[in-house]
Amino acid sequence: xxxxxxxxxxxxxxxxxxxxxxxxxxxxxxxxxxxxxxxxxxxxxxxxxxxxxxxxxxxxxxxxxxxxxxxxxxxxxxxxxxxxxxxxxxxxxxxxxxxxxxxxxxxxxxxxxxxxxxxxxx
Amino acid sequence: xxxxxxxxxxxxxxxxxxxxxxxxxxxxxxxxxxxxxxxxxxxxxxxxxxxxxxxxxxxxxxxxxxxxxxxxxxxxxxxxxxxxxxxxxxxxxxxxxxxxxxxxxxxxxxx
Numbered sequence: 001x002x003x004x005x006x007x008x009x010x011x012x013x014x015x016x017x018x019x020x021x022x023x024x025x026x027x028x029x030x031x032x033x034x035x036x037x038x039x040x041x042x043x044x045x046x047x048x049x050x051x052x053x054x055x056x057x058x059x060x061x062x063x064x065x066x067x068x069x070x071x072x073x074x075x076x077x078x079x080x081x082x083x084x085x086x087x088x089x090x091x092x093x094x095x096x097x098x099x100x101x102x103x104x105x106x107x108x109x110x111x112x113x114x115x116x117x118x119x120x121x122x
Numbered sequence: 123x124x125x126x127x128x129x130x131x132x133x134x135x136x137x138x139x140x141x142x143x144x145x146x147x148x149x150x151x152x153x154x155x156x157x158x159x160x161x162x163x164x165x166x167x168x169x170x171x172x173x174x175x176x177x178x179x180x181x182x183x184x185x186x187x188x189x190x191x192x193x194x195x196x197x198x199x200x201x202x203x204x205x206x207x208x209x210x211x212x213x214x215x216x217x218x219x220x221x222x223x224x225x226x227x228x229x230x231x232x233x
Contacts (some may be wrong), residue, residue, distance in 0.1 A: 025208075035222075037222075037224075041181055042203065043226070044124045044211060044224050044225060044226035044227045045160075045168065045211050045213070045224040045227070046224065047221055047222035047223065047224065050222075059220070059221065060221075062219070080232070087156035093165075095167060095168070102224065105155045105217075106155075106156050106174065106213040106215075107215070107222070108156070108158035108170060108173040108174070108213065109158075109160075109168070109170065109222075110179065111170075111211070112167035112168050112169075113165070113167060114166075114167050115167055
């Protein structure tokens with residue numbers, strides 16, 4: 001059974017940096033694209049970033065482009081999200097999730113990690 | 123403001139049928155991109171309920187069904203049960219945004 005286990009998160013001051021991790025098990029990690037999705041308090045889910053199976057290609061929502069970096073280590077089966085220049089509006093629960101196909105029109109997210117709370121506040 | 127529009131809440135008595143709409147535009151659902159649905163309980167990870175418009179992953183009861191028409195999609199829950207109380211979100215791809223988009227989520231309440 002495919003599983004994703006997240007670590008990282010916490011309270012960080014505006015302008016600070018944080019890294020989230022997501023460790024995969026139960027599937028061939030290097031064969032699938034993986035993504036980060038977040039949910040701010042009282043808001044809906046928001047796609048954040050996706051990395052291709054090889055790690056060569058990355059895709060970002062406009063709201064985080066230039067500040068966040070998604071990457072992966074296929075040998076360790078870990079997905080990362082490096083978040084820089086954090087803002088109050090980045091406060092959210094962040095989820096990692098696996099998709100079946102290459103980035104684009106047909107994909108859904110399954111499974112999801114358990115979530116990591118990131119709070120940006122002074 | 124989410125790209126896909128969902129009602130904030132729907133409710134029904136046990137055993138009844140409820141439907142949740144998901145309205146998009148010509149750059150996402152109307153462009154033919156697949157719609158997927160998730161069930162989200164507080165404090166838990168979202169769970170895939172319907173993928174590619176109408177398909178149920180193994181383990182999802184056939185009380186849950188999906189459909190689409192034009193720029194909209196719908197999730198139907200029949201035989202409503204108490205443990206169906208959750209938030210339900212739709213998701214698709216948007217060609218104008220070059221990324222995945224979600225609805226804001228609909229809270230289902232079992233009366």
